[in-house]
Amino acid sequence: MQIKDEETLTFPGKLKNDPSKQPRDKYCRFHRDHGHDAADCYDLKQQIEALIRQGKLQKFVNKERADPNRQEPAPRWDNERPRPPIGDIRMIVGGTAATGSSKKAQKTYFRSVLNVHLTSSTPNTARVESPIIGFTEEDARRLHHPHDDALVVSIRVGDYNVHRVLIDNGSSADILYYPAFQQMGIDRARLMLASAPLVSFGGTRVFLIGSITLSVMVGDYPQELTRNVMFLVVDCSSAYNGILGWPTLNSWKAAISTYHLMIKFPTDYGIGELRGNQATARECYIAMLEMEDHHQTMCVEEQRTVAELVEELEEITLDESKPERTTRIGTLACQLVHQALTTFLRRNQDAFAWNHEDMPGIDPSVIVHKLNVNPSTPPVRQKK
Template sequence: MPRIDNPVIGFLEDDARRLHYPHDDALVVSLQIGDYNMHRVLVDNGNSAGILYYPTFQQMRIDRERLTPTNAPFMGFRRTKVFPLGAITLSMKAGDYPQQITKEVTFLVVDCSFAYNAILRRPTLNSWKAVTSTYHLMIKFSTKYGVGELRGNQIAARKCYIAMLEMENQQQKMCIEKQRALAESVEELEEVRLDDTRHERTTKIGTLASWPVRQMLTTFLRDNQDVFAWSHEDMPRIDPSVMVHKLNVSPSFPPIRQKKQVFAQERDKAISKEVRKLLEAGFIREVYYPDWLANVVMVKKANGNWQMCIDCTDLNKACPKDSYLLPRIDTLVDSTARH
């Protein structure tokens, strides 16, 4: 085939075809590393060390004795020092024949959980003489026979993003639980009534403050009790001219109608009660075009009452950029403190 010296690398609007816009997705590609086709490889221009995660290293069935010891730590994504198990040099192939490039790449093997299998960094891209475009989700590089291309996988990028959020959420939960175990109450709390005509409207204040200060605080809370939400009716809707929330649903996902579930009598009564409250407050309304349905999920709280939630599994798949950190969205108002 004819060789092309110094090909010009550029990006056209046609290179952005088949992408869902607007997007801020990461550049996630698939490469041949060693003898394996490896997916979920993150391209990161910001750092200098290529990363191969240990679970991926194990699946490649590479003998650990091939690792070269290294003592140089690097800064991880969570701003903590990470010490690699070692370094290994592997052959990596990118692009389609004949616009293809093969290079030897050195990876640091890291023993930690991550959504990606590997990370490509600046030295590798420089050795390719590669140009990246996060808008087009594409890498272009010079070869002997023209410009080679490597397209990013937008669906894989969004799945990795959701997986990263779930990992961070789990770590945050563990941290919160640990702090709760170590935390101790520094003072006793006193319950004060804010409305003498409505006994359920109460709150708690600390008892370490002097009596005049507590009296002033109680008076202040009573004068401003309109900022508390005691029921659904106390939370009027926000004018759409101020703020509107819309779901960024991917057009590649068709509407999903879940099969109707049958609940036990106790749960069915709790559902009817909560739905009635939401209807009276104007939070929900009945619709007659149910193309997308999701069953409610009933969760029993510590006080024995039922809490009605929504299963957002299908919604999370269709809205990867609007993903929720929890598997269910709480649709109720439990207490003033929470809202």
């Protein structure tokens, strides 16, 4: 150690572990004991980082930064680059993550939020200082300004590069649209049952096909990050292949800048970056507007079709003694057919049911109203 004589290190005592269980082939000159190498010593690394932040080891730091234009990545000991993706998913063809779907889980989560107190006490676990993440004007030079574009990125999901993924830190769920799920060739049997619907900004409920946990990798080698993400799979129209919400962004410890259209996150080998595609973001925006216009046009056409009558209807009395018993027939038929149909209906008026007593022997399941609820969820009586 070149800094052992700097009188800045605080040498700890020997390790408190059982000496008989410590490997004798490894010796730490910092602890002056066997068990691990000085290169792997956690306590030594923590003190060196603290001294660098205090400005006491500038001669060693400046030596590494003599050439500011040269950026040497930190050594990666496994020397194994990730395998290339199988393919790309570019175009779409054709409830909360923390609480769960049950009422009991949601109430438990709400109580835990109310019990959060901001105190000066710290947990007993070892704290690792995260690097400072910042954005500069250099990060925004590739963009067209001014802009109000969404942050749309490309990520690696499983063995595929999935493009058109919206970063939405206002979403409590990570969403994968069903067309993209189909293109990835994943067996639908892998989907887990998910009963809680998603509620959009307009209050529309979208019911899920299921949920699935997939590996997601972002960043460039070696500043890359790989995490398992639980996606909720939905089957509805969208210009995006997926949405990443705050559960995943929080797990990355990500810093997001919509001005720079960029995400930065800490990795074991420095700060990783994920840039948004401004052209793709505008393409998705236009596609969503066209889909909305098409949907509204379809609704208007359907309403017009329902409102138009095929022919005028005429009301006829089936029983002269009971004038309230009537039915209606069309008026486009000729007089002979009209008279024959009226006679036939009056002769078979016993086939009509005018009240419940006229329908004996019918299975109650045919007319009993049922609520479309989850049978595994017990009913709860709400307060008035």
